[in-house]
Amino acid sequence: MIDVTVYGLCSAALVGLGLFGLIVHPEALRKVLAFNLIGGGVFLLFGVVARRGATAGFGGDPVPQALVITGLVVAFAATALAVALLLRLFQEIGRTTLKSDG
Amino acid sequence: MPNYTTAGGFLLVLAIVLPVAGALFSLVLGGRRAERVVLMLMPAGLAIAAAIAIGVWRTHNVLQYSVGSWDPPLGVAFRADGLSAAMLVATALLVCGIGLFARGEFSSSRSGETRAPLVFWTLLLAVWGALNAVFIGGDLFNLYVALELLTFAAVPLVSLDGRSDTIAAALRYLLFALFGSILYLLAAVLFYGAYGTLDIVLLSGRIRAEPVVWAAISLMTAGLLAKAALYPFHLWLPPAHAGAPAPASAILSGLVVKAPFFLVLRLWFDIMLRMPEPAAAQVLGVLAAAAILVGSVVALRQARLKLLIAYSTVAQIGYLFLMFPLALKPETGHPWSSVAWTGGVLQAISHAFAKAAMFMAAGLIAEALGHDRIAGLAGIGRALPITVFAFARGGLSLMGLPPSGGFIAKAMLLTAAVAEGQWWWAVIVLTGGLLAGGYVFLVLARALADPSEPLTLLSSISPSRQAVVVALALCAVLLGFVPLRPWELLQIGRLDIVAAGFR
Numbered sequence: 001m002i003d004v005t006v007y008g009l010c011s012a013a014l015v016g017l018g019l020f021g022l023i024v025h026p027e028a029l030r031k032v033l034a035f036n037l038i039g040g041g042v043f044l045l046f047g048v049v050a051r052r053g054a055t056a057g058f059g060g061d062p063v064p065q066a067l068v069i070t071g072l073v074v075a076f077a078a079t080a081l082a083v084a085l086l087l088r089l090f091q092e093i094g095r096t097t098l099k100s101d102g
Numbered sequence: 103m104p105n106y107t108t109a110g111g112f113l114l115v116l117a118i119v120l121p122v123a124g125a126l127f128s129l130v131l132g133g134r135r136a137e138r139v140v141l142m143l144m145p146a147g148l149a150i151a152a153a154i155a156i157g158v159w160r161t162h163n164v165l166q167y168s169v170g171s172w173d174p175p176l177g178v179a180f181r182a183d184g185l186s187a188a189m190l191v192a193t194a195l196l197v198c199g200i201g202l203f204a205r206g207e208f209s210s211s212r213s214g215e216t217r218a219p220l221v222f223w224t225l226l227l228a229v230w231g232a233l234n235a236v237f238i239g240g241d242l243f244n245l246y247v248a249l250e251l252l253t254f255a256a257v258p259l260v261s262l263d264g265r266s267d268t269i270a271a272a273l274r275y276l277l278f279a280l281f282g283s284i285l286y287l288l289a290a291v292l293f294y295g296a297y298g299t300l301d302i303v304l305l306s307g308r309i310r311a312e313p314v315v316w317a318a319i320s321l322m323t324a325g326l327l328a329k330a331a332l333y334p335f336h337l338w339l340p341p342a343h344a345g346a347p348a349p350a351s352a353i354l355s356g357l358v359v360k361a362p363f364f365l366v367l368r369l370w371f372d373i374m375l376r377m378p379e380p381a382a383a384q385v386l387g388v389l390a391a392a393a394i395l396v397g398s399v400v401a402l403r404q405a406r407l408k409l410l411i412a413y414s415t416v417a418q419i420g421y422l423f424l425m426f427p428l429a430l431k432p433e434t435g436h437p438w439s440s441v442a443w444t445g446g447v448l449q450a451i452s453h454a455f456a457k458a459a460m461f462m463a464a465g466l467i468a469e470a471l472g473h474d475r476i477a478g479l480a481g482i483g484r485a486l487p488i489t490v491f492a493f494a495r496g497g498l499s500l501m502g503l504p505p506s507g508g509f510i511a512k513a514m515l516l517t518a519a520v521a522e523g524q525w526w527w528a529v530i531v532l533t534g535g536l537l538a539g540g541y542v543f544l545v546l547a548r549a550l551a552d553p554s555e556p557l558t559l560l561s562s563i564s565p566s567r568q569a570v571v572v573a574l575a576l577c578a579v580l581l582g583f584v585p586l587r588p589w590e591l592l593q594i595g596r597l598d599i600v601a602a603g604f605r
Contacts, residue, residue: 042291049294049295085269085276089269
């Protein structure tokens with residue numbers, strides 16, 4: 001059970017760090033990286049949930065693992081789209097900092 | 103155990119498969135044929151949505167389909183209740199209107215093989231498929247995938263013209279949307295960890311008032327609000343919606359922001375069925391009131407027509423969320439709560455038609471004049487009377503003047519607010535209506551004024567495209583003739599009523 005707690009705390013730390021980065025940094029690339037950090041935390045939490053299901057007597061709950069694979073694909077696609085937009089923006093104006101005002 | 107999949111359940115699969123297959127085909131076939139694929143699929147999609155609505159209406163029950171015959175909790179269910187059916191039909195009608203309108207703007211026969219038409223037609227189908235998946239999804243993780251599909255289809259629509267400011271707007275939109283979706287996913291895993299299911303109906307039966315549920319609901323709501331652009335998450339919306347080409351703006355403002363709102367409804371009315379939270383709903387109400395006031399006042403100060411309409415979307419999204427404090431009462435089945443429920447949903451649908459018509463009218467005006475500065479609109483009322491009429495009809499619905507869907511929706515919200523003694527929301531509804539009157543009048547007064555020098559139009563606008571805009575505006579008007587009482591279709595399959603029947 002102790003490993004579940006450690007991984008759970010790790011995932012909470014990753015989500016917290018990522019949220020901080022996503023909100024605070026004006027640089028778009030850092031925001032994309034921070035989004036991936038949160039994603040890592042959430043996927044780790046899926047692992048924790050699968051493992052906790054395992055302690056209930058199964059050999060490991062397969063549903064969260066299936067969800068993680070889908071989640072990874074979605075996060076990868078999101079990152080690819082964001083980086084493509086970012087590169088195009090850099091080609092156009094030479095910087096990728098988003099102003100904080102609307 | 104009864105068969106999970108109901109008769110007509112395959113229609114739900116078709117509602118997703120048809121647009122998605124169409125999107126893939128138009129990508130492969132390319133250019134000129136993409137437009138034809140969309141035009142062929144539009145009537146088919148409309149027929150499917152209508153068939154689903156008729157099926158729900160006839161049987162007075164939900165349509166269900168379990169994918170691969172695996173029933174929940176292990177399998178994934180599609181489920182269409184009355185609310186889904188209403189949204190499906192509204193979406194199909196709007197997509198058809200937008201598609202017909204866009205033939206003039208993204209016609210590949212005129213411009214040859216270019217990037218923008220191909221991307222537009224492909225993504226129009228992708229948005230349609232994703233919206234249908236959101237409206238009939240019965241599984242929280244499946245809904246996450248649907249929401250992400252919607253985001254990935256919607257973001258490139260913002261930057262179709264490839265200018266640097268629209269790319270920046272698209273990037274900002276994407277970052278807000280990713281923030282929202284990752285919070286949603288985090289909440290979904292918390293739900294799964296606590297109750298071992300992601301199916302909405304099963305979850306609503308198992309859920310209890312405990313800390314993990316509060317955390318999950320707060321995270322999910324915050325994430326969805328970021329995607330729905332409710333104040334204070336509205337910053338991404340005006341540049342994105344105003345920068346997109348007119349048909350794309352119409353999809354984004356009319357339909358795309360309604361999907362996260364729809365999921366907040368699912369979360370607060372279906373999943374939280376057994377533990378309504380009037381206090382938390384008041385918080386949503388405060389955000390909604392702030393959205394209405396801030397959005398409307400900022401809209402009044404805009405110099406450009408499309409930005410004005412985009413800020414008015416921020417305000418109108420506020421009205422959608424006003425239904426939460428009004429409809430979420432501890433005693434479920436209260437008649438006034440269903441009035442607020444119907445009013446809120448009607449607001450979503452009538453705003454979709456009205457706002458799509460206004461954005462497309464603004465697009466035609468910008469095409470004719472070569473700009474969309476409000477100060478330079480003088481004389482356009484004489485040059486394009488039909489377009490300006492459609493804009494005004496849409497505007498009347500936003501203000502809440504009869505006959506229009508907006509009037510019925512706002513009247514219902516007002517009725518609920520007064521009947522429940524929550525008069526402060528009534529003040530907000532009325533103030534928002536006055537401010538909307540202000541910004542619509544601002545535009546119309548300019549448009550109907552005599553120009554100081556004769557107006558020269560850059561290009562003539564085809565009557566058929568103006569007719570489409572008027573047709574959508576008239577849909578918003580027709581919604582004004584639904585009777586002023588709880589709408590029966592929207593009640594079908596609502597979990598609280600189903601649960602009350604079991605008791």
